Amino acid sequence: MKSVAPFLIGLFLSAAAFAAPTDTSAPAPPELPAPQQFVAKDKPGDSGGAVLLTWTDPPAIPAGAEIEVLRAQAPAYEWQPIDLVKPGAGRYQDTSAKDGVDYRYEVRVRPSSADSLAGVMPGPAVASDPVRSHDNWFKIERTNSFIASAIFVAIILTSIAAARSGKEIFIRRIAGLNAIDEAIGRATEIGKKVMYIPGIQSMDEIQTVASLAILGNVARSTARYGTDLDVPNKDPLTFASAREVVRSAYLAEGRPDLFREEMVNYVTYDQFAFTAAVSARMTREKPAAIFLVGYFFAESLILAETGQSTGAIQIAGQADPTQLPFFVATCDYTLIGEELYAASAYLSREPVLLGSIRGQDIAKGILILIAIVGVVLASVHVVDISSLLRTQ
Amino acid sequence: MSVDLGQLVLVLLFGLVPIIGIVLGLNSPGLRSRIPIWVAVFAGLIPILAMYVPKSFLSGPTGMSQRLDDWLIILAGFALLLGIVNVLQNNLRKIARKESGWFFSVVLLAGLFVTGGAGIYGALTKAGIGFNPDGSSTPFKYLTDWFFQPLQSTIFALLAFFMASAAFRAFRARNVEATILLIAAGLVMLGRVPILEFLAVPFPSLHSTAAGVSQAMGKLTEWIMDVPNGAAQSGIIIGAALGAASMAIRVILGIERGYLGLGRGE
C-alpha cells in the first residue's frame, strides 16, 4: 500500500502537466546539445593533485554557449560547478583535486552569463565514472630530455670504459693550465704569495666544483715549493670546502706543517665588499700570481684589472660567457667555457677523467650534426624538428 | 604515507649511511674518505631522478628533491656562521698582534657588530628591518640606505673606470683577430649611443644627417649583437653546458674527487 502513494502523486502531477494550458505564441527555446566522448582520468605524468577531463564539443554548438564543468566528491556526490571553459578547448585540468579521493565530473553546454542565449536552459549533462588522482612514475613531456640524457650518459660511460681499457686519449694543449706551474714557480722565485679566488658562487654551482678541483692542484704545487697561498672566499659553503681541499693537498704532499688555517679565509657575503677587500689585499700584498677561476660577475674586471696593475701573472677561468671578455683583456691566460671543466682531467691525466672529456666531445659532435640537419630540414621546409627538441 | 617514504630514505642516505661509514671507517681511512663521495652521489642523483619521476615522495612539494633544496638553504645559514667565526678569528688576531692595517680590522668588526646588532634589534622589537609604523626608517634600514647602498654603488661604479683603462690597453690592432675585435667593438660602441648626434649638437645643419647615420649604425649594431654575438654566445653556452653535464656525471659517479681534496691515487 505504501508504494502506491508516490505512484498516485506522480500520476496526478503528470495529469496536471498535461492539463496546463500551453503557450503556442512563443517558440520553444532551442535546446543546447550535450558534449560527447567525455572521459575523466588521472593526469598522466604528474606529481598528483590533477585530473584531466577530455571531451568533444557537440556539432553546431551555438555562439555564446560555453562548457560548464561540475564536480562531485565521494561519498555525498553533491554537484558543484568548478569552472567554465570556452568551446573548442576540449580539455580541462582540475588542479584542485586531492590525491586518493573519488570524484565524478560532469560537463554540459550552457549559455554564458551575458549573451544572446539568455533564458535558454543548460543542455543535458554528461557524467564521468568515479576517478581519483595519483602521482605517476614518469613525466611523459620530458621523454625527449630523458632519451637525450640517457644517450649522453651512455656515451660518457662508454668513453670512460674505453679509457680504462688503456686506449690512448689525446687532449689538446690548454695554455692556461700549462701556465699554472710557471705562475707558482715565479711566485716561489720572488718569494711572494699565490692568491686563488674560487669565484663568488656556492657549492651548488658546478663551476665552483671545477674550480676547487683546480685549487687542489694549485695547493699541491704551493705545498711542494713551499710558497704561501691565500684563498679569500665570498661564499661560506665554498669557504668550508676550499679549506678541506687545501688541507688535504698539503697533507697529500707530506707538508701539513706548511698549512695554516688562515690560508683559506672568509671575507664577507657581499659581492662588492668582497671585491673591495680582495682588491685592497692585492694592492697591499702584491701577490706574484693570481688565479681567478670559478663563477664571477661584475667584480671580475675590478679584480682582474687591480691584479694587472700590481704586475701579477694572472690566470682566469669561467664557463659563463658574460665576464670572459674582461678576463681575456686583463689576464695572461684564460680558460674559456668547457676548458674549465676539462681542467681536472687535463692536470691529473687520469684516463677515466680523460675518457669523460672524449665522451663529451662525441656528444658535442652529435649535437652539431643534429643542428645542421635541423637547419637544413627547416630551410627546405621538409620538417621542423625544433618541437621535438623542446624541453618542458 | 608516500611523504614518509621520502623522509625515511633521506634519513637513511644522509643520516645513517654516513654515521655507519664513519664508525666502520674509524680504523680504515680509505673507507672514511669514500663517505663524502657517496653523499655527493645521492645528493646528485635525487634531483636528476626528480626531473623525470613525478612521484610525490621524490619530486612533490614535500618530496626528497625539495627537501634537499631546503637543506641547502639551512646548511648555507650554518656555514655563514662558520664564516663569521673565521672573520672574527682573523681580525681579532690582527688586532692582538698589531699587524699592519690592524685599525681596518677594528672598523670591520665595528661594522659587523653595529649592522648585525641593528638587525637583531629589529627582530627583538618586532620593528623588522624596513620602516617603523610611523614611517621612519628602522636602524637597519637607515644603515642600508645611507651606508650599504652608497658603498655598493661606489664599488660597482669603479667598473666604468676599469673598463676604460682595460679598453685602452687591450684593444690594440696587434693582429688580424685583434683588429676584427677592435672594429666590432668600435661599431657597437658607436651604434649603442647617439655619439654622432652629440658631435652634431653645435652644427644644426648636420642634425638630420647625424640622426640618419646613427640609425643605420644602430641597425648594424643590432645585427652584430644578434648574429655573430648571438652565435658565439650560443656556442660557448652549449659547450659549457655539455662540460658541466660531463663534470656532473663524473661527480655523481665518484670519479671526480678533486673538489673534495681527494686527488690522484686516493
Next chain:
Amino acid sequence: MRRFLERLLGLDRRWIFLFVLLSVAIPIIVPIGLPVTTTESTRKAFDFIEALKPGDTILISFDYGPSSAPENDPMAEAVMRQCALKKIRFIVIALYPLGGLNLANNAVAKVAFEFPDLKYGVDYVNLGYKDGASAVMRRMGDDIAGAFPTDQKGTPLARLPIMKGIASVRQVKLIFTVATGIIGEWWITQVHPQAGTPVIIGPTAVSAPKYYAFLNSGQLVGMLGGMKGAAEYEKLLRARYPEMARFYTSTHDFTATKGMDGQTVMHLIVLLFILLGNSAFLLSRRGMTR
C-alpha cells in the same frame, strides 16, 4: 716623437680615470637631452606587455642589488607604471639577497604614490624576499604559496584578491626579471621550461650580450639591455602614453634617458682613448720596423 709615443702607450691610467669621471659627471649636472633610438629586443618587450589585457597578472622579480640600481631601477619603475596605466596587476618579489628587497620596497612605494588609485592586494602585492633563489623559483613553478606563504605584511596569500586564480607562476601572463648576475638567467633556464610562462629580462649592460642567444632561441620574449634598454623603454612609454611625461621631465629625478647622456659622452671618451692608443701603437711599430 718616439718618447712621446712611449709615454702615450704607457699612459698612467689615472688620466683615463679623470676623463671618465668628467665625462659622466658633467652630463648628469648639465643634461644634454640626446635622442634615444629603440631596438627590437626592447620593442618586443614593450609590445608584449601592451598586448596584455586589463586584469591580467604579471610577476616582477627584483633580482638585483643597490650596485646596479641606476641601470635596473628605471626598468622596474617603467614596467610598473605601464601596468598601473593598463590596469595590469603585478606581483612583486625579491630574490637578490643583499638589498633586493629594499629596492623592491622603494620602487613599489614610489609607483603606488604616483598612482593613488592602485589598491594594495588587488592591483599589486609585494611578497617580499625569500632566500635560495633557484629553489624558490622551482617551488613557485608548482606553488607560489609554498615559497611565499604570506605577503610582506604577513597576510596569507589566500586572503589577497590579486592571488585568486594564481596558484603558481603558470597562471601569470609574464615573468619580468630585473636582474644582475645569474638569478635572471635561472628564470629563463629553469622556470620557463617548467611552467611555460613567457619571460622578459632587464639585465645590466654587461650581461646583455649573453641573452641574445636566449632571444634568438625564443626562450626570452624581450629584453631591456642595460641603461640603454631602460631609456628605450622610457621613450616607448612616453610615445604611447603622453601622460607619462610627468615622470620623466622632472629635473630632480634620475631617469635612464638622462643617464644615457653620460653614457654617450663616456663611449666617446673611451673610443678616443682606443684611437689614441692604437695610433701610438701603430706608429711605434712602424718606427721599430724601420
